[in-house]
Amino acid sequence: MTYLAKPKLLRADTPRNALGYTRRDYEGAISTLCAGCGHDSISASIVQACFDLDIEPHKVAKLSGIGCSSKTPDYFLGNSHGFNSVHGRMPSVLTGAALANRNLLYLGVSGDGDSASIGIGQFAHAMRRGVNMTYIVENNGVYGLTKGQFSATADKGSKNKKGVVNADSPIDLAALALQLGATYVARSFSGDKEQLVPLIKGALHHRGPAFIDVISPCVTFNNHAGSTKSYDYVREHNAAVNRLDVILPKAQIEASYPPGSLRRVVQHDGSLLHLRKLGVDYDPSDRIGAMNYLQERQALGEIVTGLLYVDSSGEDMHAHLNTVDKPLNLLGDAYLCPGSGALAALNASLR
Amino acid sequence: MNTRQAIRSTNDFVIKFANINGSGSASANELFARAIMRMGVTVSPRNIFPSNIQGMPTWYEMRVSGEGWLARRGGCDMMVAMNPQTWDRDVAELAPGGYLVYDSTKMLPRSKFRDDITVIGIPLTEMCNRDYTDVRQRQLVRNIMYVGALVALLDIDLADTERLVAEQYRGKDKLIDANVRALRLGHDYARKHFSCPLGLRVERADAVGDRIFIDGNSACGLGAVYGGATVAGWYPITPSTSVVEAFGSYCRKFRTDPDSGQARYAIAQAEDELAAIGMVIGAGWNGARAFTATSGPGISLMQEFLGLAYFAEIPAVIYDVQRGGPSTGMPTRTQQSDLLACAYASHGDTRHVLLFPEDPYECFTLGAQAFDLAERLQTPVFVMLDLDIGMNERLCRPFDWDDSRRYDRGKVLTHADLEAGKEFGRYLDVDGDGIPYRTIPGTHPTKGAYFTRGTTRNPYAKYSEAGTDYVYNMERLRRKFDTAKTLVPAPVLTKASAPTRIGAICYGSTNPAMAEAIALLEDDGIHVDTLRVRAFPFSDEVMDFIAAHDHVFVVEQNESAQLRTMLINEGEITPKKLVRVLHYDGTPITARFIAGRIADELVALKVSTLEPHANPLRKVAP
Numbered sequence: 027m028t029y030l031a032k033p034k035l036l037r038a039d040t041p042r043n044a045l046g047y048t049r050r051d052y053e054g055a056i057s058t059l060c061a062g063c064g065h066d067s068i069s070a071s072i073v074q075a076c077f078d079l080d081i082e083p084h085k086v087a088k089l090s091g092i093g094c095s096s097k098t099p100d101y102f103l104g105n106s107h108g109f110n111s112v113h114g115r116m117p118s119v120l121t122g123a124a125l126a127n128r129n130l131l132y133l134g135v136s137g138d139g140d141s142a143s144i145g146i147g148q149f150a151h152a153m154r155r156g157v158n159m160t161y162i163v164e165n166n167g168v169y170g171l172t173k174g175q176f177s178a179t180a181d182k183g184s185k186n187k188k189g190v191v192n193a194d195s196p197i198d199l200a201a202l203a204l205q206l207g208a209t210y211v212a213r214s215f216s217g218d219k220e221q222l223v224p225l226i227k228g229a230l231h232h233r234g235p236a237f238i239d240v241i242s243p244c245v246t247f248n249n250h251a252g253s254t255k256s257y258d259y260v261r262e263h264n265a266a267v268n269r270l271d272v273i274l275p276k277a278q279i280e281a282s283y284p285p286g287s288l289r290r291v292v293q294h295d296g297s298l299l300h301l302r303k304l305g306v307d308y309d310p311s312d313r314i315g316a317m318n319y320l321q322e323r324q325a326l327g328e329i330v331t332g333l334l335y336v337d338s339s340g341e342d343m344h345a346h347l348n349t350v351d352k353p354l355n356l357l358g359d360a361y362l363c364p365g366s367g368a369l370a371a372l373n374a375s376l377r
Numbered sequence: 378m379n380t381r382q383a384i385r386s387t388n389d390f391v392i393k394f395a396n397i398n399g400s401g402s403a404s405a406n407e408l409f410a411r412a413i414m415r416m417g418v419t420v421s422p423r424n425i426f427p428s429n430i431q432g433m434p435t436w437y438e439m440r441v442s443g444e445g446w447l448a449r450r451g452g453c454d455m456m457v458a459m460n461p462q463t464w465d466r467d468v469a470e471l472a473p474g475g476y477l478v479y480d481s482t483k484m485l486p487r488s489k490f491r492d493d494i495t496v497i498g499i500p501l502t503e504m505c506n507r508d509y510t511d512v513r514q515r516q517l518v519r520n521i522m523y524v525g526a527l528v529a530l531l532d533i534d535l536a537d538t539e540r541l542v543a544e545q546y547r548g549k550d551k552l553i554d555a556n557v558r559a560l561r562l563g564h565d566y567a568r569k570h571f572s573c574p575l576g577l578r579v580e581r582a583d584a585v586g587d588r589i590f591i592d593g594n595s596a597c598g599l600g601a602v603y604g605g606a607t608v609a610g611w612y613p614i615t616p617s618t619s620v621v622e623a624f625g626s627y628c629r630k631f632r633t634d635p636d637s638g639q640a641r642y643a644i645a646q647a648e649d650e651l652a653a654i655g656m657v658i659g660a661g662w663n664g665a666r667a668f669t670a671t672s673g674p675g676i677s678l679m680q681e682f683l684g685l686a687y688f689a690e691i692p693a694v695i696y697d698v699q700r701g702g703p704s705t706g707m708p709t710r711t712q713q714s715d716l717l718a719c720a721y722a723s724h725g726d727t728r729h730v731l732l733f734p735e736d737p738y739e740c741f742t743l744g745a746q747a748f749d750l751a752e753r754l755q756t757p758v759f760v761m762l763d764l765d766i767g768m769n770e771r772l773c774r775p776f777d778w779d780d781s782r783r784y785d786r787g788k789v790l791t792h793a794d795l796e797a798g799k800e801f802g803r804y805l806d807v808d809g810d811g812i813p814y815r816t817i818p819g820t821h822p823t824k825g826a827y828f829t830r831g832t833t834r835n836p837y838a839k840y841s842e843a844g845t846d847y848v849y850n851m852e853r854l855r856r857k858f859d860t861a862k863t864l865v866p867a868p869v870l871t872k873a874s875a876p877t878r879i880g881a882i883c884y885g886s887t888n889p890a891m892a893e894a895i896a897l898l899e900d901d902g903i904h905v906d907t908l909r910v911r912a913f914p915f916s917d918e919v920m921d922f923i924a925a926h927d928h929v930f931v932v933e934q935n936e937s938a939q940l941r942t943m944l945i946n947e948g949e950i951t952p953k954k955l956v957r958v959l960h961y962d963g964t965p966i967t968a969r970f971i972a973g974r975i976a977d978e979l980v981a982l983k984v985s986t987l988e989p990h991a992n993p994l995r996k997v998a999p
Binding site for chain 1: 414585587588589590591599602603605607608610631632634637638639640641642643644645647648649651652653654655656657658659660661662663664665667681682685775776777778779780783784816817818819820821822823826827828829830831832839840
């Protein structure tokens with residue numbers, strides 16, 4: 027962890043975004059995680075994505091559960107409200123918050139213990155319900171705060187620091203999200219910000235449940251030989267299916283790509299996803315194909331990354347519930363209370 | 378009927394219907410209750426039902442009381458025995474001199490009856506088969522047919538009853554015709570074959586007034602609408618399910634935007650009670666009024682989240698419709714046994730606000746007030762009803778609402794407050810009442826954001842494990858709970874007709890039986906002041922009441938005297954002073970039980986404050 031606060035001085039040429047904010051305006055408190063922790067790279071990627079997208083920091087609500095990953099919302103977007111809830115239950119808190127105010131961006135941050143072990147039920151049901159959110163799992167395969175026990179995403183055969191081999195089958199959260207109805211599913215690696223930042227941007231501009239599984243090595247408990255979640259292992263086995271560029275409606279520029287190498291997806295708000303193919307002919311609009319591809323490649327020992335699936339026509343929970351456009355938390359007494367007149371008629375019907 | 382005189386009583390008897398669940402008897406029985414109420418006579422019906430969908434025994438027990446008592450009385454003067462499975466016990470339950478109404482289509486041996494009762498056989502099935510061709514309809518009209526017979530036997534107004542049928546099936550003329558015909562068939566058969574009315578009869582009175590007839594769960598759902606709830610997260614569980622169903626149906630009526638047809642509310646059926654309360658907490662944190670409805674097992678599952686809401690200070694409303702515990706317990710029976718689980722829910726040092734409605738009227742008023750309290754105090758508030766008032770229709774005051782009333786949204790800093798430079802410390806006690814200020818996410822671009830957590834923090838919401846910060850926070854929470862004392866509804870005192878040193882405390886659904894018990898005791902010269910507690914924390918009046926009496930009976934519907942424990946604990950009361958009166962077999966408590974226990978205890982305690990000629994056992998002994 028870093029003990030030294032960064033100086034507050036800003037240089038005149040410090041880059042500012044369209045809202046006039048610097049990157050520092052999107053940072054949070056100083057991280058208390060271990061030096062080199064993958065999670066800090068993810069926090070930095072979130073900061074970068076929000077800065078690049080000109081998001082007003084207070085229009086984001088960041089929620090988490092319990093664990094190393096769930097501590098991170100304190101370390102980015104200091105001008106956003108944050109909620110560090112209980113272990114494995116962030117999805118329900120986020121769901122309630124999203125119901126109360128449909129106009130904020132909801133960013134859920136969780137870990138593999140938090141989402142795949144204790145919280146797998148809530149993870150699954152939030153995906154099913156179509157909650158409009160970006161849900162990032164910082165996946166390192168171990169419990170850090172309790173010193174290195176396997177989590178439910180640890181691969182079968184992976185070794186812990188003491189050499190014990192994990193005998194249990196792993197849960198692939200990206201595969202589950204695909205099956206359960208997430209409409210934007212990606213996997214990335216904390217060591218590859220070039221890949222990760224655009225994936226976060228695309229998710230923030232997506233309507234409906236957007237899930238990103240980010241392999242994020244634990245430098246203290248899971249970065250040794252024999253681990254399948256170490257920096258070296260992930261780099262060696264990373265098999266990206268595409269590279270994403272997110273282009274906002276206000277700044278749409280036509281870049282030139284070799285013919286046949288690009289797939290374009292227009293999202294509900296007009297943002298454009300440019301997916302550059304990487305070798306394989308991968309179709310991210312084919313959900314069943316994506317599920318098959320993940321299974322096949324996983325059997326070969328590959329870690330498939332990139333934007334695995336996107337459906338930009340999806341509706342969110344508010345559409346399912348047909349709620350009013352105005353956030354429910356802003357409705358005043360007059361819109362909520364039927365008043366004494368309605369009671370008179372009701373009383374008459376109860377005699 | 379030869380060994381004993383038939384019971385004779387006007388407007389004062391208990392009639393019980395033994396049915397099979399899923400056979401459509403509920404609406405016929407309810408129609409019967411309403412027919413008596415239309416004659417201005419007080420009734421209080423109770424469903425006694427199994428945890429089952431179809432085929433198991435169910436009873437509808439109804440007390441008719443000219444004096445207006447609404448509690449369960451106990452005993453049975455007339456049995457409408459429609460369930461062969463329970464025939465023997467139903468016949469045995471009848472009081473000597475009682476009346477047995479049954480379907481005489483199939484001959485029963487003489488041994489299946491009793492000599493000391495009046496037997497009224499009506500060939501219901503035969504009549505249905507003769508007059509109706511549709512098989513399902515035969516079963517349904519059979520129920521209406523026995524109602525028709527009872528209308529004749531008990532001297533109920535047939536025209537009133539027919540109007541009720543028309544109201545019930547408004548717009549479905551075919552059903553009205555079929556049901557009215559069945560009603561008349563039953564009525565005419567009884568008139569022709571029996572001497573009507575019987576010794577039991579209903580006489581027109583003026584005891585109902587403008588009261589309404591509704592169940593407490595529906596009233597809670599309506600209270601949530603009037604209280605401004607916009608988000609409900611819930612998981613189905615008996616006996617609370619109909620709270621959210623009622624909320625949904627009142628919302629469709631009152632909260633659908635007239636122009637867009639869109640909903641000014643959101644109801645999410647969660648995957649379990651943990652997620653249900655999680656949603657409520659997320660919505661409450663984000664500035665919406667939110668609630669859940671559950672019962673004991675759900676309360677158990679919500680414990681961790683309730684601790685978070687307490688410690689992170691997030692408004693939430695929980696309607697707990699209590700049933701028999703522990704564990705799955707008696708899912709379709711009533712109890713008041715979740716007090717401790719709610720009052721001190723979750724690990725660590727926690728205390729929660731509880732409200733105790735006595736009837737559907739208070740389910741509505743306290744159900745709405747709970748949202749003001751939750752936002753003012755920034756904490757979970759429990760509305761503690763039970764199956765007896767939740768799932769049974771009860772006569773109560775008509776609902777009212779003061780249109781000048783505005784929701785109390787509590788201490789929330791607005792954009793303007795923050796812009797004006799108001800200091801913001803999320804957990805800072807600015808006003809000395811223990812209640813801090815909060816901000817709603819999205820309020821201001823650069824001011825007022827904070828990080829909510831269940832861990833210890835300093836007054837500015839920064840993570841801290843410093844003992845001083847922890848103690849500051851806990852002391853402030855204690856002060857906040859003291860403030861709650863002054864905000865919750867005050868207890869209701871009923872003085873005896875003469876000065877007395879004997880007191881009794883009750884709460885919630887016990888109140889109608891308590892009031893009747895006091896009247897029984899007064900008849901015997903025993904005077905008891907009563908205090909109906911309506912909330913926890915206990916206001917000072919509660920402790921003053923205990924101090925003003927030598928012996929205080931605490932009447933509860935649980936086994937471990939939970940309110941008594943809380944009174945002793947919170948008020949530092951000498952335990953001996955509080956005498957337990959506990960009823961917990963799953964049936965609603967009766968006046969006979971309370972008065973009998975109090976009279977017995979007074980004898981045991983050798984209380985000398987009785988009037989000289991009092992005989993505690995004369996009237997109240999079973």
